[in-house]
Amino acid sequence: MLRLLVLAALVLCGQCYDGVQFMEDNTRVVGGTNAAKNAWPWQISLQYQSGSSWYHTCGGSLIRANRVLTAAHCVDRTVSFRVALGEHNLSQNDGTEQVISVSRIVKHASWNPNNVANGYDIAILYLASNAVLNSYVKLAALPSDGAVLANNYGCIITGWGRTSTNGSLPSILQQAPLPVVAHSTCSTSSYWGSTVKTTMVCAGGDGVTAGCNGDSGGPLNCAVNGVYQVHGIASFVSSLGCNAYLKPTVFTRVSAYISWINANV
Numbered sequence: 001m002l003r004l005l006v007l008a009a010l011v012l013c014g015q016c017y018d019g020v021q022f023m024e025d026n027t028r029v030v031g032g033t034n035a036a037k038n039a040w041p042w043q044i045s046l047q048y049q050s051g052s053s054w055y056h057t058c059g060g061s062l063i064r065a066n067r068v069l070t071a072a073h074c075v076d077r078t079v080s081f082r083v084a085l086g087e088h089n090l091s092q093n094d095g096t097e098q099v100i101s102v103s104r105i106v107k108h109a110s111w112n113p114n115n116v117a118n119g120y121d122i123a124i125l126y127l128a129s130n131a132v133l134n135s136y137v138k139l140a141a142l143p144s145d146g147a148v149l150a151n152n153y154g155c156i157i158t159g160w161g162r163t164s165t166n167g168s169l170p171s172i173l174q175q176a177p178l179p180v181v182a183h184s185t186c187s188t189s190s191y192w193g194s195t196v197k198t199t200m201v202c203a204g205g206d207g208v209t210a211g212c213n214g215d216s217g218g219p220l221n222c223a224v225n226g227v228y229q230v231h232g233i234a235s236f237v238s239s240l241g242c243n244a245y246l247k248p249t250v251f252t253r254v255s256a257y258i259s260w261i262n263a264n265v
């Protein structure tokens with residue numbers, strides 16, 4: 001089985017988990033372009049505290065005024081977390097940000113940090129206060145329970161992850177087209193084989209666009225009837241490289257966890 005590279009951006013590699021290679025610090029979409037300011041108003045930047053500074057580590061999606069959906073592997077470390085909402089340029093005050101601390105973390109009970117290929121890479125963050133919803137900060141729409149998108153369905157990944165494998169970090173939120181690769185294809189041996197489960201969504205794999213370190217936890221945005229829904233939570237890529245050919249970015253399939261979300265939100 002291929003070694004997996006989880007899309008988190010974690011500085012404390014001494015706390016990395018066997019079989020899962022984390023990379024240090026920030027993360028960004030490969031092959032993307034700058035998003036228009038606040039074009040993805042449910043996208044959050046998940047940040048952790050080290051010393052007196054805060055660092056971007058993952059993405060996430062606002063699903064209630066005080067709840068954020070992200071990946072479990074983003075919050076495996078015991079550090080303080082906060083989320084920045086209404087964020088665009090991480091390097092400056094855009095005037096639209098709301099920064100709220102995370103007061104409680106609920107990870108899926110079946111999540112195993114030593115086996116990301118098992119799935120369950122999903123967590124809900126409870127915020128210490130309600131976000132103010134406005135034109136910059138909006139709730140994500142989620143898919144209906146069990147909804148599975150067709151092969152080649154057009155979706156868009158967004159995040160502040162690395163812009164190339166081992167590459168540099170963007171300040172501006174990136175977006176890139178990432179078409180769905182159906183499970184029947186993604187689970188063939190030329191793609192991911194049995195590493196991908198039906199509770200995951202594969203997207204990309206053209207060797208150009210991909211998620212990369214720091215995009216973890218963030219959304220795969222797919223328009224259904226003209227409304228973007230968060231169909232995926234960025235989970236892992238191949239250790240061969242973020243945009244390795246025929247190794248699509250793998251997401252937790254949100255529609256497989258609707259009842260878990262409703263029970264834990």
Ligand SMILES: *[C@@H]1O[C@H](CO)[C@@H](O)[C@H](O)[C@H]1NC(C)=O
Pocket residue numbers: 089090091092171172
């Ligand atoms: C982002 O903010 C930094 C720091 O203020 C600034 O140098 C940079 O030009 C900004 N990027 C864009 C695209 O505005």
Ligand SMILES: *[C@@H]1O[C@H](CO)[C@@H](O)[C@H](O)[C@H]1NC(C)=O
Pocket residue numbers: 165166240241
């Ligand atoms: C990324 O860095 C790792 C560790 O230094 C190295 O093994 C790998 O070959 C690099 N990948 C690329 C595509 O540069």
